Amino acid sequence: MRILIQRVTRAEVRVDDKIEGRISLGAVVLIGIAKSDNFSDADYLADKLLNLRFFSDQDSRMNLSATDIGAALLLISQFTLYGDCRKGRRPGFDAAAPPERARELYDYFVDQVRQSGLDIQTGVFQAHMQVELTNDGPVTLLLESPAV
Numbered sequence: 001m002r003i004l005i006q007r008v009t010r011a012e013v014r015v016d017d018k019i020e021g022r023i024s025l026g027a028v029v030l031i032g033i034a035k036s037d038n039f040s041d042a043d044y045l046a047d048k049l050l051n052l053r054f055f056s057d058q059d060s061r062m063n064l065s066a067t068d069i070g071a072a073l074l075l076i077s078q079f080t081l082y083g084d085c086r087k088g089r090r091p092g093f094d095a096a097a098p099p100e101r102a103r104e105l106y107d108y109f110v111d112q113v114r115q116s117g118l119d120i121q122t123g124v125f126q127a128h129m130q131v132e133l134t135n136d137g138p139v140t141l142l143l144e145s146p147a148v
Contacts, residue, residue, distance in 0.1 A: 001037045003030065003031050003032070004141070004142050004143075006028045006140045007054055007140075008025075008074075010134050011026075011028045011132065011133035012074075013074060013129050015124045020122070021074050023072035023119065027066060028074045029049060029073055031075060031081075033106060037097060044146070046113050050113065050116050062139075066118060070119075074123075075120060076131060
């Protein structure tokens with residue numbers, strides 16, 4: 001499982017010109033799920049996302065977590081995080097989980113993060129989405145499992 005975290009001052013996701021999720025200070029989290037992923041991978045990354053210190057304190061040091069500051073999170077499924085571009089000129093997605101399994105783990109991940117009590121917004125699974133954001137910093141981090 002992979003999550004790409006982008007710290008933002010604002011973000012929104014649209015499907016067919018309808019806003020599905022909107023946040024202010026927080027993070028956009030793109031979520032990719034591999035064939036080999038399981039619930040422990042989702043648990044590991046949910047905990048990491050909520051407790052990773054990537055927000056700045058009063059001294060401009062990354063010392064605060066999403067939980068510490070009550071950040072909003074916009075969670076968006078993105079199978080292209082498992083695009084393999086090493087061969088040829090078109091990405092291959094053999095490592096990505098099939099849609100049914102990916103949806104199960106994505107929904108589980110969202111549920112785990114929602115238990116934090118933070119403002120959690122989402123995109124629409126398997127939809128063509130437009131994501132608009134203002135990256136703060138910019139700060140962009142890639143986290144992966146499996147948990148070891």
